[in-house]
Amino acid sequence: MFIGFGTVGQGCARHLLNNRTFLKNQRGLAYKVTGIVDIVKGSIQNTEQGVDLSKALELVGAGKKLEESSLPGKRGLSSTEMIKSCGGDVIVEGTWTNLTDGEPGLTHITTALENGLDVVTSNKGPIALCYSNLMNLAKSKGRYLKFESTVMSGTPVFNLYEHGLIGAKVKELKGILNGTTNYILTEMTAGKGYSETLKRAQEAGYAEFDPSGDVDGYDCAAKITILANTLMNADLNFSDVAREGITKVTPDDIQMAENVSNRVKLLASARRNSEGRVIASVKPTQIPQTDILAHVNGVMNALQISTDVQPDVTIMGPGAGGDSAGYGLLNDILSINRLRQGATEYQPPLMIQES
Numbered sequence: 001m002f003i004g005f006g007t008v009g010q011g012c013a014r015h016l017l018n019n020r021t022f023l024k025n026q027r028g029l030a031y032k033v034t035g036i037v038d039i040v041k042g043s044i045q046n047t048e049q050g051v052d053l054s055k056a057l058e059l060v061g062a063g064k065k066l067e068e069s070s071l072p073g074k075r076g077l078s079s080t081e082m083i084k085s086c087g088g089d090v091i092v093e094g095t096w097t098n099l100t101d102g103e104p105g106l107t108h109i110t111t112a113l114e115n116g117l118d119v120v121t122s123n124k125g126p127i128a129l130c131y132s133n134l135m136n137l138a139k140s141k142g143r144y145l146k147f148e149s150t151v152m153s154g155t156p157v158f159n160l161y162e163h164g165l166i167g168a169k170v171k172e173l174k175g176i177l178n179g180t181t182n183y184i185l186t187e188m189t190a191g192k193g194y195s196e197t198l199k200r201a202q203e204a205g206y207a208e209f210d211p212s213g214d215v216d217g218y219d220c221a222a223k224i225t226i227l228a229n230t231l232m233n234a235d236l237n238f239s240d241v242a243r244e245g246i247t248k249v250t251p252d253d254i255q256m257a258e259n260v261s262n263r264v265k266l267l268a269s270a271r272r273n274s275e276g277r278v279i280a281s282v283k284p285t286q287i288p289q290t291d292i293l294a295h296v297n298g299v300m301n302a303l304q305i306s307t308d309v310q311p312d313v314t315i316m317g318p319g320a321g322g323d324s325a326g327y328g329l330l331n332d333i334l335s336i337n338r339l340r341q342g343a344t345e346y347q348p349p350l351m352i353q354e355s
């Protein structure tokens, strides 16, 4: 079932629908959507026949409420009522990111795990704030919790780590993890001003009406927290990340960097210090133009993973958008399906305890 049926939830639904035959025949995934619940778009549950996904997408696309439609099913259930009675085995959680207390996603995820359901989510809040508690809960209940699209959207960073780098110890992470700020800095490097570029980003839909989550570095801080805890087994809280956004970057700063063959990027990084602690930060940083990260432009994202055996592996790709983040959720559903069929999962030792 889907909780939160906005840009990302609908993106995932479109992939499920458009690739139904491929998913079934080539990837062994047959599915039925038992419910959809969304504060704005309404809710509908049909555990017997499943909800007609094509109709549901058409309705919300036309701005109509699911419960006011002719779709057969039960109406008016809250998110938690729906989770408890959904009759399915995985929830797709795509509600808004709240970096203060993780709600409402945190309640959705814990309720689902406690009720024996697996969870895939694109919601950074609960994972950045409560990673170890949630993973411990999932483990204790024998369920899976996957969150590929929380960082770099559908660009598969966690899959890359779990499958390609599992034999390596991650020493350092460096990334350009926020498309809005990278777009603004790219335009400023081309000579445009901060305010006019921010306005254009808002008009193009890259930046929110209230852009502080992006330009003040909160979004990047959440992402580097998730990465450090997942890839480096760091005992890191979101509030431990030293954070500086791009609002104080001036055209002069950018020109001075260019004059010495550097480029200003909002860099999120994490590295283990000599005492073994992981230190993370988000700040505007001059990067040499010989570094691949200096050439990641516009809304693109990239992450450089440095390990003991493989110096720098860089992954680059889209960091936002319904299709991309929806693909991340689909990937997680497929991973869980494979695990249920007997594949084994890497289980990091969980040492972290949030208060």
Ligand SMILES: NC(=O)c1ccc[n+]([C@@H]2O[C@H](COP(=O)([O-])OP(=O)(O)OC[C@H]3O[C@@H](n4cnc5c(N)ncnc54)[C@H](OP(=O)(O)O)[C@@H]3O)[C@@H](O)[C@H]2O)c1
Binding pocket: 003, 004, 005, 006, 007, 008, 009, 037, 038, 039, 040, 041, 079, 094, 095, 096, 097, 098, 104, 122, 123, 124, 125, 149, 150, 153, 319, 320, 321, 322, 325
């Ligand atoms: N868009 C992207 O490119 C992208 C990429 C990666 C990750 N993400 C993350 O994915 C999540 C979803 O993003 P989005 O772009 O799809 O956002 P969105 O379009 O705003 O969709 C979220 C939907 O969930 C609804 N919702 C909020 N609280 C709910 C609740 N308690 N029960 C049921 N529905 C609820 C929202 O209603 P309201 O409008 O009333 O809040 C909204 O319709 C966010 O956490 C975001 O940070 C987004």
